Amino acid sequence: MYRRSSVGTRCRIVVNSVTTWGAGACRPADEWPYLTHARGRDQVALRIRRVTPAALADLVRASAKQVLSSRGLDHAVLPDPVTIERPRNPEHGDYATNLALQVAKKVGLAPRDFAQALADELAGTDGIASVEIAGPGFLNLRLAADAQGEVVRRVLAAGDAYGTGAALAGRVINLEFVSANPTGPIHLGGTRWAAVGDALGRLLTAQGAKVTREYYFNDAGAQIDRFVGSLVAAAKGEPAPENGYAGAYLSDIAAEVIRQEPSALSQPEVERDEIFRRVGVDLMFSEIKKSLHEFGTDFDVYFHEDSLHASGAVDRAVAHLKETGSLYAKDGAWWLRTTEHGDDKDRVVIKNDGVPAYIAGDIAYLRDKRERGFNLCIYMLGADHHGYIARLKAAAAAMGDDPDVVEVLIGQMVNLVSDGKPVRMSKRAGTVITMDDLVEVVGVDAARYELTRYSVDSTLDIDLDLLRKHSNDNPVYYVQYAHARLCSLRRNAADLGIADGDPGDADLSLLTLPREGDLIRTIGEFPSVLTKAAELREPHRVARYLESLASAYHKFYDVARVLPQGDEEATPLTHARLTLCDAARQVFANGLALLGVSAPERM
Incomplete structure (x- = not known):
């Protein structure tokens, strides 16, 4: 039987025994990840463990179960999780839910009646200052200041680990990205993947996944033959062959090949080309790895x-597919049924001359990944590879695998703009803008941040003039400056003789200004932002969150004086606000680290 707790307002949902969970009862406390329970002599009480959207969602859902069960109504209609949102207008409360509107009619109640019963159930719960009904049945919740302050303590206790979780524990992920052809410097599309892919790897790891970052080096095929031909032409001082590659980098590499192998050009054609292939491709790939490393992106x-x-491996994979009947013969070639997985046509795996098509290598590569123990293979490919989604899933299915072990992310093009005009030519590559070109103009931090703050589904125009500005118009400057400002605040406090205190000693219930509450609630959203960003493979959510955090901090700083002035003494409010600022600084540092962007202490 349910009854209200008689031991104070902290306990709102009480059952007589942990062994009497019936059909209408709430699930045990350990099934509510953000609620905890207190044991008395004959009862277990659920109570909110932390004031965050996820915690409130658990609390509201548990309270709604209690309301429905007490009336003999089916609680299976309750969504899981319950939606908890920040109202656009702060005057409407700290958080809001439309649960009553979603559920009431399904169980034969008027929405406002159900909302009132739910408000009564929630009222007085520890951490909840008030619950108001708005409109046809919305619930607006206001939180107690001391309960919000627990978020601050939790941030400082967790430090660098704040925001991490275990949503992806058990996933062993192969994350393949960039994988640019080793025929030239990394272009802007590859640079975008270098930033986004590295940030995604950090995010997935932060959610408990074991991630291997992998670069697929395309050192076989016609593009390598064209690259070798272009190197030979450059070494001879001749124009690049038709369909070859151009750019000053080719002359540099060709000269280095000759330096290492002085007799290369005098060798017979086959031996000559093999020298340029062996040495030249290695030199080009070394340049690519060097650029990536300087960009902050390294691979396992x-x-x-x-x-x-x-x-x-290719021959074995093809033989396996033939044995299992996954390939069919037609017009002298062997085909894979990729149309069964959304492709516009079936794909040739072995051409009619017996030579493996490119997809044969893809099939063998996927098989190799699975044999290495990866249970999720994420491919990050360019806009011209959309057809690979169906092909790779078909390859997985043909090997008897679940197609969902393959996940393909497609990134759109990147353009540079300066003085309102497109920037099209690279000084070194000749035909494309490269990673090194972008970094030279705006720096690593600005480049990485700008490339990760937009969804990869959209074409990106980078305004070079904006990214060179040291002003709040520049998003990366705006975020980094907030972190540097917080570091400066702590240094100024030390100059005034105000030492770092124990967060547990700060009276955070003093933080009652609306802007203080807004900053605390924004800080508290960080873990859920990371969980969602990892789940949806969208690192840009982290960048946008950091910008909202910077906005909340700057608005707080404008209305809340943190440090004493003149002969004033530090007060408990001083320590409370400094503790809040320390928590904000930690979240900025954690978020920027996930994006691979530095968190400067001085700017």
Whole structure:
């Protein structure tokens, strides 16, 4: 039987025994991740453990179950999780839910009646200052200041780990990104993937996944032949061959090949080309890895496409597909039924001349990943690779695998704009803008931040003039400056003799200004932002969150004086606000680290 607790307002949902959970009862306390329970002599009481949207969602859902169960109504209609949102107008409360509107009619209640019963159930719960009914049945919740303050303590106790979770625990993920052809410097599309892919890897790791960052080195095929031909032409001082590559970088690499192998040009054609292939491709790839490292993106594995052919992995994969009937013969070639997975046509795996098509290497590569123990293979590919979604899923299915072990993210193009005009040519690459070009103009931090703050689904125009500004118009400057300002605040406090205190000693119930509450609630949203960003593979959510946090901090600082002035003494409010600022600084540092962007202490 349910009854209200008689031990104070902290306990709102009480059952007589942990062993009597019936059909209409709430689930045990350990099934509510953000609620905890207190044991008395004969009862267990659920209470809110932390004031965050997720915690409030659990509390509201548990309270709604109590309301419905007490009336003999079916609580299976309750959504899980319950939606908790920040109202656009702060005057409407700290958080709001439309649960009564979603559920009431399904159980034969008027929405406002159900909202009133739910408000009565929630009223007085520890951490909830008030619950108001608005409109046809919305609930607006206001939180107690001391309860909100617990978020601040939790941030400082967790430190660098604040925001991390276990939503992806058990996932062993192969994250392949960039994988640009080793025929030239990394262009802007690859640069976007270098920033987004690295940030995504950090996010997935922060949610408990074991992530291997992998670069697929396309060192087999016609593009390498064209690259070698272009190097030979550059070494001879001749124009690049038709369909070849151009740019000053080719002359540099060709000169280095000659320096290492002085007799290369005098060798017979086959031997000559092999020298330029062996030395030149290695030099180009070394340049690519150097650019990536300087950009802050490193890989755990550099996988060579050529190794799949040399080891016989491609032949074995194709033989397996033939044995299992996954390929069919037509017009002298062997085909994979990719149309069954959304492709516009079936794809040739072995051409009619017996030579494996490019997809044969993709199939062998996926098989290799699965044999290495990855239970999720994420591919980050350019806009011209949309057809690969169906092909790779078909490859997984053909091997008897679940197609969902393959996940393909498609990124759109990147353009540079300066003085309102497109920037099209690279000084070194000749035909494209490169990663090094972008970094030279705006720096690593600005480049990485700008490339990650937009969804990869959209074409991105980067305003170089904006990113060079040291003003709040520049998003990365805006966020980094907030962190630097907080660091300066703590240094100024030390100059005044105000030492770092124990967060547990700060009286956070003094933080009652609306702007203080807004900053605390924004800080508290960080873990859920990270969870959602990892789940949806959208690192841009972290960047946008940091900008909203910077806005909340600057608005707080404008109305709340933190440090004493003149001969004033530090007060408990001083320590409370400094503690809040320390928490904000920690969240900025954590968020920027996930994006691979520095958190400067001085600007």
